Amino acid sequence: MENAALKxxxxxxxxxxxxxxxxxxxxxxxxxxxxxxxxxxxxxDGMGVLKEHLHTRSAAGLFDVSHMGQAILTSxxxxxxxxxxxxxxxxxxxxxxxxxxxxxxxNDKGGIVxxxxxTRWDERTLYIVVNAACKDKDFAYIRSKIGHETELEYLGxxxxxxxxxxxxxxxLSALIPDAARLFFMTSFKTVYKGQQLFISRSGYxxxxxxxxxxxxxxxxxxxxxxxxxxxxxxxxxxxxxSLRLEAGLCLYGHDLDEETxxxxxxxxxxxxxxxxxxxxxxxxxxxxxxxxxxxxRLRVGLRPDGKAPVxxxxxxxxxxxxxxxxTSGGFGxxxxxxxxxxxxxxxHAKNGTAVEAVVRGTPRPCAVAATPFIKQQYKKD
Amino acid sequence: MTQVLxxxxxxxxxxxxxxxxxxxxxxxxxxxxxxxxxxxxxxxSTVTKGGQAGVVESVKSASxxxxxxxxxxxxxxxxxxxxxxxxxxxxxxxxxxxxIKISDAGELSALKDEAGYKAFTDSL
Numbered sequence: 001m002e003n004a005a006l007k008x009x010x011x012x013x014x015x016x017x018x019x020x021x022x023x024x025x026x027x028x029x030x031x032x033x034x035x036x037x038x039x040x041x042x043x044x045d046g047m048g049v050l051k052e053h054l055h056t057r058s059a060a061g062l063f064d065v066s067h068m069g070q071a072i073l074t075s076x077x078x079x080x081x082x083x084x085x086x087x088x089x090x091x092x093x094x095x096x097x098x099x100x101x102x103x104x105x106x107n108d109k110g111g112i113v114x115x116x117x118x119t120r121w122d123e124r125t126l127y128i129v130v131n132a133a134c135k136d137k138d139f140a141y142i143r144s145k146i147g148h149e150t151e152l153e154y155l156g157x158x159x160x161x162x163x164x165x166x167x168x169x170x171x172l173s174a175l176i177p178d179a180a181r182l183f184f185m186t187s188f189k190t191v192y193k194g195q196q197l198f199i200s201r202s203g204y205x206x207x208x209x210x211x212x213x214x215x216x217x218x219x220x221x222x223x224x225x226x227x228x229x230x231x232x233x234x235x236x237x238x239x240x241x242s243l244r245l246e247a248g249l250c251l252y253g254h255d256l257d258e259e260t261x262x263x264x265x266x267x268x269x270x271x272x273x274x275x276x277x278x279x280x281x282x283x284x285x286x287x288x289x290x291x292x293x294x295x296x297r298l299r300v301g302l303r304p305d306g307k308a309p310v311x312x313x314x315x316x317x318x319x320x321x322x323x324x325x326x327t328s329g330g331f332g333x334x335x336x337x338x339x340x341x342x343x344x345x346x347x348h349a350k351n352g353t354a355v356e357a358v359v360r361g362t363p364r365p366c367a368v369a370a371t372p373f374i375k376q377q378y379k380k381d
Numbered sequence: 382m383t384q385v386l387x388x389x390x391x392x393x394x395x396x397x398x399x400x401x402x403x404x405x406x407x408x409x410x411x412x413x414x415x416x417x418x419x420x421x422x423x424x425x426s427t428v429t430k431g432g433q434a435g436v437v438e439s440v441k442s443a444s445x446x447x448x449x450x451x452x453x454x455x456x457x458x459x460x461x462x463x464x465x466x467x468x469x470x471x472x473x474x475x476x477x478x479x480x481i482k483i484s485d486a487g488e489l490s491a492l493k494d495e496a497g498y499k500a501f502t503d504s505l
Contacts, residue, residue, distance in 0.1 A: 002390070002445050042441075043414065049440040050415035238414070238441050307418050307465075309438050331417040331440050338418075360420075360436065 019066035020159045020216035021223055028234055035237055036132035038067040043236040052239035053333040056205055057374075060165040061235035061243075062226055069135025070155040070213055073126040073146065080126050083146035084118065087282045089262060091272035095120035100185050100200055103270055104262050105130075105138060110283025110290070111258040112265065114138045115250060119187050119200060127187075127198060129160070129211070131252045145282075159219035164209030164243075166377065167231040172199075172210055175225060179210060184378040195222075204240065206247025206376045246332045246339060248301060248371025254312060255299060255327045255341055263290040264343070266299040297324065298349040301371035302340040302357065304364055309338040310357040316344050317356045317363055323348055326357060332373055339373045340366075386489060387498035388449040390431075393473065394492070396483070401450060404477040405437060405468065408502045414439040416468040421457040422479055428454065430488050435478055437468060446478060450488045456480040 016039040026032065029045030041064070043049050055061055073080040081092035090103035100119035104112045114134040119127040130138045135154075143152050163172055173180035176192055179199055187200035198213040214222055226232050241251070250256045250265065261283065262270050268291065275281055279288055304310045309331045316324035324344030332339040340357070348355065351370050356363035384396045391409035394401040410416065420436040428434045428448040435446035457479045461467055467476040483489075493501060 002447070048414045050417075053440070242440055307462075308420065309418055309443065311443060331438070333417075333440065 017067070019064055020219040021064045021066065021161075024220050024223060025064065025234070030234070030236065033237070036067055038132065040064070040067060041234070041236040042238045044234055047233065047235075049236070049238035049242060050333050052233070052235040053242050055233050056165045056207060056235055056239060056243055057334050058166065059231040059233070060163055060167040060171050060209075060229070061205070061239070062223065062232050063162040063164065063235050063240055064159075064223075065162050065211070066159040066216070066219065067132035068160055069130040069132065069138065070158050070160060071128050071130070071139060072121075072153050072155065073128065073142075073150055074153065075124055075150040078149050079123055080146070080150045081120070083150040084126060084128075084142070085275070085281060087113075087142065087145050088116075088118070089271040089275050089281050089284075089287065090118070091274055092118055092120075092126070094272075094274070097122055098186050098188055100187055100202060104256070104267065105141065106262075106282040106287075107258055108282050109258075110261040110263075110286035112252075112256045112260055112262060113141055113258060115252055115256055117200075117202065119198075121189070127213075129213075133253060155213070157216050158213050159216045160211060160213050161219065161223060161226075162203050162205075162209060162211045163226060163232070164203045164205040164207045164235075166208060168207070168209040169379070171226060171229045171232050172212075174229065182210075182379075184208075184380050192222075193218075201379060204247075204249055205243040206249070206372055206374055207243075208377045208379045242330055242333060245328050245330060245341070246335055246373045247376060248341075248373065250299075250341075251328055260343075261287055261290060261295070263287055264295045264297055264299065295346055297343045298346040299327070299341060299343055300349050300351075301369040301373065302326065302329070302342050302355075302366045303369040303373070304338040304340065304357060304366045306364065307338065308359060308364060310340045310359055310364065310366065314340075315358045316342050316366070317358060318348055318353075323355065335373045341371070344368070386449070386492035386494060387501075388447070388492055389501060390447045390449070392446060392449045394449045394481075395477075396489070399483055399486070400455065401452070401481045401483050402477045403434070403446075403449060403479055403481060404472055405446065406498070406502075407472050410469050410472045410476075413437065413444060413468075414441055416465045419461040419465045419468065419478070421459075421461065422454045424454055424457055426454050427484075428452065428481070430485075430491075437465075448481065449492055450481065450483050450485070452481040452484040454479050455482050
């Protein structure tokens with residue numbers, strides 16, 4: 001049989017970056033793989049992707065996401081939100097202290113350079129988290145666009161962990177009681193055992209939960225404290241991917257790229273009303289025209305019939321003609337069925353439309369379907 | 382007497398009276414992780430040594446099964462379609478994939494015995 005997991009070790013592990021939790025992953029049975037230039041755990045011995053996925057949905061999963069890019073945007077004289085708004089379509093200026101927002105960095109064609117989280121700390125400071133594989137590109141792009149009054153500072157000495165699932169609140173608030181008071185997409189800074197933490201109620205799984213930024217040197221101590229709770233288990237990148245797919249969340253480089261606009265990506269909700277009126281962000285002309293006229297293609301969810309997973313790269317056909325391509329797909333352990341996302345001709349993007357996905361040469365029936373594939377469990381009130 | 386041989390593609394074949402029972406090894410199932418879908422060959426079809434004879438999919442990825450020998454498929458294990466996780470729980474027993482009428486017994490000499498396969502996997 002043919003599988004990358006069965007190949008002898010060719011990975012240049014010595015040139016990969018390691019997060020501050022690397023030794024902990026290895027000691028706890030993490031199966032390490034190269035990802036975005038880092039040596040990261042894809043799963044853990046004794047669990048595996050399926051159990052890790054289900055554990056996160058039923059209890060609490062702890063993810064090392066320290067490879068992601070954390071930075072702050074600051075200004076002595078102005079609101080850095082105004083500078084960032086030149087290259088994102090979201091309402092950043094309107095965020096109040098502690099509020100955060102999902103948005104996209106845009107190029108001049110309206111294509112997505114990356115997707116990111118932006119949090120306002122105060123009138124002069126924003127905190128951003130970008131994708132690991134994009135961080136060098138993003139920071140260079142942001143610096144080239146924000147002007148001289150705003151500075152970007154990379155927080156390279158900080159780790160980032162995500163605690164996700166229905167028992168995340170109990171596990172984190174046992175250490176930091178104020179965490180229980182947060183609502184979805186809000187955050188606060190706190191000092192715990194002399195260390196400054198940035199805690200937000202957010203994540204990438206569709207579950208309630210938190211992301212916690214902390215000094216890299218404190219990451220292992222803090223992670224071990226969380227793992228002392230029997231409901232908390234370390235979860236690898238494999239389950240992180242299946243969890244986000246079921247939650248209908250995009251993966252940059254797969255579901256989003258520089259040739260794809262937020263309108264095509266079905267992320268119209270990220271383009272704020274005020275920003276549409278102002279039309280002063282990169283790619284605004286393209287995006288506003290697409291909002292008015294529609295697009296040729298659109299990101300949709302797909303539910304294949306039967307049990308066979310439909311994966312990235314599979315063509316979508318209708319009446320024997322190619323109408324699109326799968327950008328993410330696999331087996332959803334909680335959905336207990338294959339689930340996928342695809343870009344297809346907008347004319348056929350209505351939920352329930354019967355299409356076919358070509359898997360190993362055989363067309364298999366699928367339905368265009370709403371995402372998320374599971375019920376999101378965010379704590380909104 | 383039953384003879385068990387192994388391919389470098391991580392299939393095993395148990396041979397009795399000219400009929401081989403093919404599955405994937407314990408080493409392979411551990412590397413793949415949780416199996417969620419199995420595609421079996423058609424009964425009566427012929428496969429060639431090294432040719433594709435099915436697919437096994439985990440949450441993470443899809444892997445093709447390559448037949449360790451040439452021959453005609455005489456039986457497939459429908460239990461795997463209903464319960465793909467058998468591949469993880471009993472790879473060398475209940476989770477056989479197909480039975481094959483071996484067309485060229487000479488091909489068996491290219492396969493490894495248990496000790497040879499273990500030495501091979503230890504080297505990966």
